[in-house]
């Protein structure tokens with residue numbers, strides 16, 4: 090009886106320090122056909138029945154324990170080897186992803202154009218494109234701005250060398266192209282880039298964007314103009330925004346008006362952005378001038394219409410609390426990410 094305990098201890102100790110290849114050898118040494126523990130069972134015959142029972146049971150317990158220990162040791166070692174293998178064979182793939190795969194998105198100006206045109210589309214307007222290179226006729230003459238008219242001075246024009254062409258100073262010439270190509274009813278907006286020969290500062294840029302609008306039909310009224318543009322402003326800036334129509338002058342509309350909104354920066358108290366006036370000018374509009382209809386051979390006795398034009402950058406700035414137009418063009422990624 091006393092023999093079994095030290096033999097089991099001896100086996101367990103050997104196991105403890107064993108490598109994977111030693112385990113089977115140890116098992117055979119103790120539990121194999123001629124193993125040390127198996128041999129002990131052969132000596133049972135010399136014992137009394139009582140002793141046989143007790144000793145036999147002890148040997149079996151020892152066998153079970155050792156078998157378990159053998160299995161555990163195997164598992165432990167295999168797990169450790171696998172872990173080591175994984176650690177050694179690990180490949181660092183992070184350099185493959187070293188530059189960030191951040192997704193791009195639309196520029197704030199594009200987004201603003203989409204947002205603005207979407208409102209008009211929801212009201213039944215079509216969307217058209219004009220041309221960036223125009224002639225004097227389309228940019229001025231056909232819009233009732235004659236050669237010697239002072240209104241030309243307010244739009245410093247880029248003329249293209251060696252040709253009659255110029256870079257459009259506004260999107261209004263698109264009105265002429267559209268009326269030349271279609272018959273009323275017309276209900277269209279035209280977003281696009283325009284050019285003016287002026288120095289860049291916080292509120293000016295030599296290239297910027299406008300959205301032109303033109304509605305022509307029978308019985309189109311100033312009331313419809315007011316309703317449509319008020320609805321547009323409210324959709325864009327929220328129902329609470331205060332707006333006003335202020336009489337103005339444009340060569341191609343009569344009567345003409347400008348729309349102001351209550352300053353979104355100071356709420357109307359007066360600040361740098363609204364130049365202390367409490368109001369921000371957001372668009373020009375009016376009823377299409379009969380001379381413009383004449384340019385495209387429309388019968389101004391039969392048709393009436395209204396037109397409007399607005400600067401996209403101003404809307405982008407007012408909507409997003411940007412107080413310097415230049416940040417829209419510098420394309421600093423830290424700025425672009427915010428919109």
Ligand code: DAH
Nearest residue numbers: 259261373374375396397398
């Ligand atoms: N073309 C004008 C500008 O660039 C804006 C404008 C005013 C357009 C009144 C219009 C309009 O169609 O009716 O300043």
